[in-house]
Amino acid sequence: MTFRQARWDEPLLWEVRPPREGAPEAHLPDSIPPELRRRKAVRWPELSELEVARHFTRLSQMNFGIETSFYPLGSCTMKYNPRVSEVLARRPGVADLHPYQPEESVQGILAILWELERSLGRITGLPHISLQIAAGAHGEYVALRMTAAYLKDRGETQRTEVLLPDTAHGTNPASAAMAGFTTREIPSKDGCVDLRALDAALSERTAAFMLTNPNTAGLFEEDILEISDRVHRAGGVLYYDGANLNAILGKTNPGKMGFDVAHLNLHKTFATPHGGGGPGDGALCAGDRLRDYLPVPRLERKGRKFHLSYDHPKSIGKVKTAYGNVGLLLRAYAFIRAHGEEGVKRVSERAVLNSNYLGQRLGEHLPRAFKPLVKHEFVLSGAPLRERGVRTLDLAKRLLDEGVHAPTVYFPSLVEESLMVEAPETESKRDLDAFVEAFLRALHDSPEHLREAPVNLSVGRVDEVRAARALLLSWRDLEKAGAQGAGGAAAGSAAHTGP
């Protein structure tokens, strides 16, 4: 164990150099009404370029990234983000395009988006695509808006309920509620959808059933065709949450499984970077049933020309400014083109192989929830740790000390003290074995060390309870609390405790 993270005690920007007080240093044109002119300049420091570069470089050294660490994060698909995509996305040919330029002047990028749509249509078996999707949750929301419009057209407005398994990602119920539906959770059986419970829940009020396959336990829903039949017979829309698509490329697809609509997280399966939490990059893929309701504009091809068409009377309209996260869409395009048919299939084969291998090895040390054959991820239970007075959280923090990221913890919630582990295709056997070694060192460490972890990072265990109580959410709050200075305690006295 040789990992030590940098520890810089890096000051906040306002502490590097205090901002100057007074009016803005600028000469405004006379046309701006005096009552709207800023009286006091923005409180913001003047730093030299080296000060700027050093500040952010030091901060970056206090952060894991894919190029420093393995992220065995279940449901997150943290794979290598090819460097070439970063180069391509910065080409002036895409970076210096404005979305409101005339179509004739952007035929090249439209050709790329067209090719990407076609590839995603083939990958999902759902040929009608919108790339105007910011992230997975946004795709869910848009699809449910489309579902609502579809149901309204059919006069089926009594369909107000969205069904989901109890293993669903939290975004599923949140999106459904935001789109104006009520939600109902279906209890799982052995980690999969219980057909009897599904039957009991389906009714003339069912608008949609949201499912990911493989599901969040890493299990393939073997009854998927039966599920699809039953949902359709009940009149519902079957929605595919594409968070776990990395497991099935070239083996099956949402269209073949009977799904009506699917969102894809291009920042997972198609290797666009996670960016510390975003920007993500989405695509919404629809079959014939919901096609007409996709957002506008839709990309169309007329001969050799590409055209952004707004002539879709049933469309729900716009869901975002412009056409999507194009800089990221280009990265996904590069990933698919480079891998091609053969490579894209190998992505899933290797991801599933890696996860089953890791599952077998770690399963010798902690109990595995559900059956051993998994797809891209698997779930362990940290419940036995309790006998030693420690928890899954302690194990996760201790793993950080090894220079690897922790797995997803406490999700899915139906497994006690759960750890959800995913090993994408870009991890080598050597790195998987190193992770197992690190995991075992952590697992067998003393309870004291586990509870004290982490000790090798820029800070020790962070007090989240105190953060929620003190609510110091900006530099202003720190000032009011008299809590400036990186070396000292932040939350000496709470500035305010909220309502």
Added chain:
Amino acid sequence: MVRWIPGNGEEESLLLKSLGLGSVEELFRDIPEKARIRKIGLDPPMSEMQVVREVDRLLAKNRTLEEFDAFLGAGLYDRYTPAVVDGILQRSEFYTSYTPYQAEASQGVLQTLFEFQSLWVELTDMEVANASLYDGATAIGEAMLMARRLSPGHRFLLPSTLFWERRSVLENYAPRTDMEFVEVPCDPKTGRLDLGFIERESRRDCFGVLVEYPDSLGILQQDLPKVKAAIGDRPLIVSADPLALTILEPPGNWGADIVVGEGQGFGVSSSFGGPLLGLIACRHRDARMLPGRIVGATADGAGRRAFTLTLQAREQHIRRSRATSNICTNQTLVSLAFLAYATAMGPKGLAQLASELASRGQELAKALREVPGLKAPLVEAPFLWEFAVGVEGRGTDEFLRSMFGEGVLAGSSLADPRPGARAPRFPGFLTSVGERTDTAAIDRYARAARKVLGSPTSGGAP
């Protein structure tokens, strides 16, 4: 072929052997035969060099902003970003990292987000900001839903000048059938808001009021500081331009309850419309109603300052169907770009850029005012670097197309392009100056406009 899957094809057999399997297909035996596919239908693999060449071949068919005299804006701007900013963004610890749920391994991202939140608080003079939303339009949508949580009522007041695209996004954020939009009229000559209307309507079952600063026609409404007094305790949402806030009185000073904005102009290129950056800030008392991730300061066990995601009980992964929003993935890296750009520019650099652009905006309006057949600005009201222009005697689209033929991207139409859509209340286009707009470019614009408007039949695009 690219080497993004390790082991050169040899590791697979080692892994299979450990699992006691003969073939990788055995790992997919749980997929029912009827759901199986044999091929996807993608093209054959390419080397990295081939991909680069193919992308470059296609991108060469684009004509970038540099090839025109470009006057496009409407919230998305072509601004120069100091090189140090991209150097920061290309730190792989930033761009390849995951959401900072494991705070101890993520202090870098967490501190930058804390600084980003603090910066939006300073620019707006509000109290609490989140770590980002998707873009300025969805931020207005989220702010409207937040206002709905803060206040009873069913009606939402919005500007009659609101850009159709933002309006359409907003309609998609208002799924409840019991929500009604009410447009606030403004004087067609002066752009002044009808304060009496706002005061009256805000007392009729209204849960929130939206204003833009400047608005979708570029207008700086001078009565904005009076709106809060007119609506009382109804939430006031202000959609503000971040660069404008470096020289304009911040909305927090005139009573805003929620301030949103589009942050793309700070540190990322327009990139054909994305990624963008949704900004939002509110008052302390309403922090628990905010959508999205929030970073707070705290300490570690030894009392050292540390940062962490906080108030997570509002969010979808905890609260599920009762979350304040469904948002999970946000725009963190673009928040970092925003912060790094503002830091690299400094307060003086930002305010000087803003005032310089505002001056050039006046210069452009002066030049276009002299062009027969153009009404510039369309509404005689104060503006900064953007304003609406009317075209007399012929269609806006035809004019813009002809200008394109002259090498000038004069602006973006204010009309909703959907067939059968309502005609815009202010027909015309929005024109916007940028850092590339010098006096020569303004001259070429005016000259091209004269030529286009002077000729009885305008030429098409090249």
